[in-house]
C-alpha cells in the first residue's frame with residue numbers, strides 16, 4: 078500500500094438508530110502533509126467524518142485506518158489526531174496558557190518542557206504575550222488561534238478543523254484563511270478542514286471532497302472541481318453557474334436552448350441527455366447578431382467588481398452573466414462563449430439530481 | 436406608566452413590611468430590659484449574655500452547626516454524583532424519571548418526610564439522636580444539591596468533554612480537570628443551600644431527634660412553648676443574622692458564576 082496514505086476509510090457507514098444513514102458506504106484515502114477540505118451543505122455528514130477520525134464516535138459498519146493501523150475501538154484519547162472545534166471548546170476555567178498546556182499536562186511532561194512548548198505554540202499562532210489572559214478576554218479570532226495552538230502543541234499528525242472560521246467576520250476570515258494555509262505549510266502535517274463555504278474551500282485546499290447526503294459526490298483539486306463538476310449537484314454547489322438540460326448529438330457537438338453548439342467533450346452515447354454548465358464569468362455580452370445565444374435582460378445587480386445580469390432566452394432558460402459591461406433591463410443582447418466554456422455532465426438519474434435542488 | 440410603577444413599588448414595600456415586621460419586632464425586643472414583648476423599657480444586652488452563659492444552649496448550637504456542616508458536605512458529594520448520573524443517563528425516560536423523583540422529594544411536605552424517617556429509623560433500629568438527624572438532613576439536602584448542580588452540567592457544552600478527550604484525557608481526567616471545575620459554582624451554591632436548609636429545619640428534625648440530642652430550631656420551639664423569655668429573641672436574632680450572612684455569601688457565589696458563564700461560554 079502507498080505509504081503516503083495516512084487516513085483510509087473503507088466502506089464506512091454511520092447510522093443512528095433506524096434513521097437513514099448519516100454516512101453511506103464511504104471509502105477514501107488521504108495523504109500525509111496535504112490540506113483537505115470537506116465541503117457540503119448543512120447536515121451532509123462533514124462533522125460526522127471528523128468525529129469518526131477523532132474517535133468520538135465509532136462507525137456502524139466499515140473500517141478506519143490510521144497509518145495502516147485499524148482504528149476501530151481505539152478511544153479518542155489514544156489517537157494521534159487533534160481537533161479544532163466549531164465553537165472552539167476552550168476551557169473557560171483556565172487561562173490561555175493553561176488551555177494550551179492541557180494536553181501536555183495530561184502527558185505529565187515536566188514543567189520546563191511544557192513552558193517552552195506552550196510558548197512556541199503561541200508564537201506559531203501570533204499570540205505571544207497573551208499567556209495570562211482569561212479566555213473571556215480574548216476576541217473571536219484570538220480564541221480561534223488559542224484553539225489551534227492547543228491542538229498543534231501536541232504535535233498531531235493530523236489536525237481536524239470543524240468550520241473554525243464560520244464565527245468570524247469576512248475580513249478576519251480572509252486573513253485567517255491565509256494564516257491557516259501558511260500554518261499548514263510550515264507544520265507540514267495533514268489538515269482536514271470542514272466548511273460549507275465553497276469559496277473558502279477553493280481558496281485553501283490541495284484537495285476538496287464534495288459531500289452530499291452522506292456520500293462523496295466528487296473529490297479533486299479545486300481547479301478540477303470548479304472546471305469539471307461531475308454532476309448537477311457539484312456544479313450548483315461550487316460557485317454560481319448556469320446549468321441547462323441538453324442533448325449530446327455526437328462527439329464535440331451538443332444541443333441546448335434549442336440550438337446546436339460546438340464543444341470539447343466526447344465519449345457520450347449519441348443523443349444522450351446531459352446537463353451542460355457554463356460559468357457566468359465565461360459569458361460575454363455582445364450584440365444580438367454576434368452572440369451565439371440571444372437573450373433578454375431581466376434584471377441587473379451591481380456586485381462591486383462586476384455586474385450580475387439575469388437574462389432569459391426564448392426557451393425560458395435562465396442565464397446568469399458576470400460582466401464588467403453594463404446593459405439595460407429589457408434590452409435584447411447576445412451572449413458569446415468559447416467552446417471550452419461549455420462543460421457537459423452526464424445526467425445521473427437519481428432522486429437528488431432529478432429534483433435539481435441543493 | 437409612572438403611576439403603575441409606583442403602585443407596584445408600594446405593593447412590594449407592603450409585602451416586605453408584612454414579612455419582615457415580626458422579625459424586626461422580635462429583634463427589637465431582644466434588647467428590651469423589662470423582660471416583656473409589649474413595653475420597651477430600656478436598652479440592654481442581658482438577654483445576649485444569658486444566651487452565651489447557657490452552656491446547654493451553646494452545645495445545641497454546636498450540634499446544629501456540626502450537623503449542618505456534615506450533612507451539607509456529605510449531601511454535596513452524593514448530590515454531585517447524582518447529578519452526574521442523571522446527566523449521563525442514556526435513555527430519556529430514565530433521565531426524566533430520576534429528575535421527577537428528585538423533584539418530588541423537594542416539594543413533598545417536611546412532615547411526611549420526617550414521619551417516614553421516624554418509621555424507617557424505628558424499623559431499622561437506629562437510635563434517635565445525632566445519627567438519625569444527620570441521616571435525615573443528608574437525605575433532604577441531596578435533592579437540593581442535585582437541583583443546583585444539574586443546570587450547570589446542562590449548560591456545559593458537550594464539546595468541552597470531547598475537547599478534553601481529544602487532548603488525551605481519560606475519564607478520570609475529564610471529571611477532575613474539566614467537569615468538576617466547570618460546575619464548581621453550582622457545587623458551592625448547592626452546599627450553601629444544603630447548609631441553610633439544615634440550619635433551618637424544624638419539622639423533619641422534630642420527628643427524628645431524641646436521646647437528649649437537639650438542634651436550635653427544635654430547642655427554640657420547646658422553650659417558646661414553656662413561656663416567654665427574651666433570651667429566645669436574642670437567640671433568634673443571632674440565628675437570623677447568621678442566615679443572612681449565608682444568603683449574602685450564596686448571592687456572591689452565584690453572581691460570580693453568572694459572570695464567568697456569561698463570558699466563558701459562547702460568543
Ligand SMILES: Nc1ncnc2c1ncn2[C@@H]1O[C@H](COP(=O)(O)OP(=O)(O)OP(=O)(O)O)[C@@H](O)[C@H]1O
Nearest residue numbers: 093096099117118119120121122123124125126273
Ligand atoms: N447523535 C446523533 N444522533 C442522531 N443523529 C445525528 C447525531 N449526530 C448527527 N446526526 C445527524 O447526522 C447528520 C449529519 O450531521 P453532521 O453533524 O455530520 O452534519 P454537518 O455536515 O457537519 O452539518 P453542518 O454543516 O450543519 O455542521 C445530520 O442529519 C444530523 O441530524
Ligand SMILES: [Mg+2]
Nearest residue numbers: 123124125239
Ligand atoms: Mg458540522
